[in-house]
Amino acid sequence: MNLKPATLQRIDELITHYPVKRSAVLMLLHAIQEDVGYISDPAIEWVAAKLELQPINVYEVVTFYPMFRRQPIGRRHIKVCRTLSCALMGGYKTCETFEKEFNTHAGPTEVSPDGEVTVEFVECLASCGTAPVVMIDDELHEKVDCAKAKQLSDQIKTEAKKR
Amino acid sequence: MAAPEQRRIIFQHIDAPGYSNDLACYVKHGGYEILKKAVAMPPAAIIDEVKKSGLRGRGGAGFGCGLKWSLVDRKSGKPIYLVVNADESEPGTFKDRYIIHQDPHQLIEGIMVTCWANNVKQAYIYIRGEMPHGARILEQAIAEARAANFVGPNILGTSYSCEIYVHRGAGAYICGEETGLIESLEGKRPYPRIKPPYFPAVLGLYQCPTIVNNVETLCHVKHIVDMGGDNYAKIGTPNNTGTRILCVSGHVQRPGYYEYEVGKITMGQLLNEVCGGPLPGRKFKAVIPGGSSSKILRFGETFTLKNKDGSSRTLTIEDIPMDFDTLAACGTMGGSGGVIVMDDSVNMVEALANLNAFYAHESCGQCTPCREGSLWMKKITTRMVHANARAEDGQLLKSVADQIAGRTVCAFGEACSWPTQSFVAKFGDEFKAYPETKKQSKNGDALELV
Numbered sequence: 130m131n132l133k134p135a136t137l138q139r140i141d142e143l144i145t146h147y148p149v150k151r152s153a154v155l156m157l158l159h160a161i162q163e164d165v166g167y168i169s170d171p172a173i174e175w176v177a178a179k180l181e182l183q184p185i186n187v188y189e190v191v192t193f194y195p196m197f198r199r200q201p202i203g204r205r206h207i208k209v210c211r212t213l214s215c216a217l218m219g220g221y222k223t224c225e226t227f228e229k230e231f232n233t234h235a236g237p238t239e240v241s242p243d244g245e246v247t248v249e250f251v252e253c254l255a256s257c258g259t260a261p262v263v264m265i266d267d268e269l270h271e272k273v274d275c276a277k278a279k280q281l282s283d284q285i286k287t288e289a290k291k292r
Numbered sequence: 293m294a295a296p297e298q299r300r301i302i303f304q305h306i307d308a309p310g311y312s313n314d315l316a317c318y319v320k321h322g323g324y325e326i327l328k329k330a331v332a333m334p335p336a337a338i339i340d341e342v343k344k345s346g347l348r349g350r351g352g353a354g355f356g357c358g359l360k361w362s363l364v365d366r367k368s369g370k371p372i373y374l375v376v377n378a379d380e381s382e383p384g385t386f387k388d389r390y391i392i393h394q395d396p397h398q399l400i401e402g403i404m405v406t407c408w409a410n411n412v413k414q415a416y417i418y419i420r421g422e423m424p425h426g427a428r429i430l431e432q433a434i435a436e437a438r439a440a441n442f443v444g445p446n447i448l449g450t451s452y453s454c455e456i457y458v459h460r461g462a463g464a465y466i467c468g469e470e471t472g473l474i475e476s477l478e479g480k481r482p483y484p485r486i487k488p489p490y491f492p493a494v495l496g497l498y499q500c501p502t503i504v505n506n507v508e509t510l511c512h513v514k515h516i517v518d519m520g521g522d523n524y525a526k527i528g529t530p531n532n533t534g535t536r537i538l539c540v541s542g543h544v545q546r547p548g549y550y551e552y553e554v555g556k557i558t559m560g561q562l563l564n565e566v567c568g569g570p571l572p573g574r575k576f577k578a579v580i581p582g583g584s585s586s587k588i589l590r591f592g593e594t595f596t597l598k599n600k601d602g603s604s605r606t607l608t609i610e611d612i613p614m615d616f617d618t619l620a621a622c623g624t625m626g627g628s629g630g631v632i633v634m635d636d637s638v639n640m641v642e643a644l645a646n647l648n649a650f651y652a653h654e655s656c657g658q659c660t661p662c663r664e665g666s667l668w669m670k671k672i673t674t675r676m677v678h679a680n681a682r683a684e685d686g687q688l689l690k691s692v693a694d695q696i697a698g699r700t701v702c703a704f705g706e707a708c709s710w711p712t713q714s715f716v717a718k719f720g721d722e723f724k725a726y727p728e729t730k731k732q733s734k735n736g737d738a739l740e741l742v
């Protein structure tokens with residue numbers, strides 16, 4: 130496990146928040162996923178050792194919660210809301226637009242051929258009044274109709290070129 | 293009758309120009325004065341005020357807040373925890389998001405007043421994983437409040453100490469259910485616990501007495517201490533006191549969040565005046581009044597309700613006051629305040645198929661009726677839309693749904709079966725006609741829902 134010093138420091142701080150170490154599992158997994166992009170087998174073992182648990186105790190958490198992933202994904206993560214309020218405002222078309230723009234299929238572990246994006250169709254993002262909504266990495270985008278989806282895709286492509 | 297004015301108590305500063313989410317701005321607007329008032333009051337007096345206020349939980353069940361607090365086991369000798377439910381995961385609900393992002397100190401003050409009243413030394417805010425900014429904003433706000441001695445050791449020069457930490461979920465709806473949330477906070481899969489014996493008030497977090505309250509509920513507590521329970525109880529209507537935030541989404545001209553005195557605005561005023569009515573050329577067809585789990589209402593249906601004096605009254609959907617009790621009497625619920633509107637462009641089989649996919653994805657899998665039932669309801673409605681539909685599918689769906697509710701550890705069983713039961717009950721004609729409807733539709737630009 131090669132974690133950044135800032136991550137290690139944050140992890141030690143997080144563990145102090147709980148009277149029972151095991152409680153820190155989710156927060157540690159978030160910290161690690163933000164640092165290295167996904168949760169590998171060594172990461173599971175590392176967290177287990179850190180919190181004095183069996184690896185299975187961490188594994189069962191990683192495999193339950195949709196936000197944790199076992200393999201790397203695209204450089205950018207596009208989450209399109211699928212649930213009713215967004216669907217009523219055209220969320221399925223929004224998702225299709227992103228799929229077409231990046232020549233990929235929506236799925237938690239699908240990566241576009243250029244490695245740039247993962248498009249995921251997710252459940253309600255608690256912003257139903259500004260449907261359809263999309264999260265790109267940590268950023269929420271509201272009222273993303275097809276035109277706006279196209280615009281956001283162009284932006285991602287431009288940023289990719291600059292890299 | 294014209295719609296009443298909004299009464300913004302909780303959302304007073306939301307979207308206000310120049311209002312920022314830092315401590316300085318909050319204090320400039322009178323922030324933490326109520327916490328100062330609270331720590332000069334005996335804790336039991338605050339609990340009394342909250343009881344008098346009649347405040348009911350805003351997270352979904354509408355359970356009396358003062359009553360919940362009075363059920364806490366205070367004799368166990370164990371620490372008492374407060375867990376703030378900021379999971380905001382019931383589809384159609386989007387209110388806690390704005391409090392967290394724009395006015396986090398209002399929540400923190402509400403938490404600290406609640407902790408003082410209940411002798412809580414440790415609170416956790418459980419925020420859904422998909423709000424990473426919200427989590428950072430809360431951490432920052434707590435750090436500011438700690439530096440100013442409103443949170444942490446010996447607050448405001450008293451001998452009372454209390455910490456707040458932020459805990460992030462990771463994308464599972466079931467973590468909104470309070471005992472699932474507690475399991476998740478303990479670092480496990482969020483499998484809800486069976487009640488009895490695991491009532492959080494007695495055996496909650498780490499098997500200690502625990503209070504679980506919604507973000508909006510805790511904000512109300514602050515204002516109750518400010519104005520006094522009796523005065524708060526004058527807002528709203530009897531047994532449905534205070535204000536509540538109504539989140540309107542779907543097919544209206546002006547979706548959004550609106551804060552009204554509970555029961556002072558009707559569904560008709562809300563949708564037709566406040567939200568500007570249906571989209572051009574459309575008519576309202578159905579509304580889900582309290583988050584996706586609440587039972588759907590069909591425009592045109594009427595409800596005959598008993599009055600206290602034994603007489604009865606008949607209401608249309610438009611007449612229904614947006615309160616807990618009337619919505620319950622109409623066979624649905626106020627729930628989380630998420631109002632989802634559908635117009636006549638929507639086919640109800642397809643709308644249900646969308647929701648069934650949600651519930652099948654979110655069932656935790658612990659109880660067989662829910663795990664299998666939610667999956668089969670999804671499979672049936674998806675087949676109806678994408679493969680062959682049969683006239684008797686409505687009845688088949690109902691038979692599955694009827695075998696879930698009441699047979700599960702937690703209320704997810706009800707949450708996932710109520711949509712199917714109510715859609716089929718109210719729109720049975722559409723389910724029967726669906727095979728025909730499909731043959732006739734040209735499948736061009738139709739709205740895709742599943």
Ligand SMILES: Cc1cc2nc3c(=O)[nH]c(=O)nc-3n(C[C@H](O)[C@H](O)[C@H](O)COP(=O)(O)O)c2cc1C
Pocket residue numbers: 348349350351352353354355357360377378379380381382465466467468469470471504505506507509510702703704707
């Ligand atoms: C399946 C399910 C999901 C729930 N999701 C939430 C939620 O996202 N937010 C929330 O505050 N309450 C949610 N609740 C209700 C909580 O279990 C609990 O009643 C509530 O947090 C209590 O707070 P209150 O009394 O302040 O409303 C959910 C309940 C169930 C059964």
Ligand code: FES
Pocket residue numbers: 210211212213214215216252253254255256257258260262383384385
């Ligand atoms: S349905 Fe998309 S944000 Fe709620």
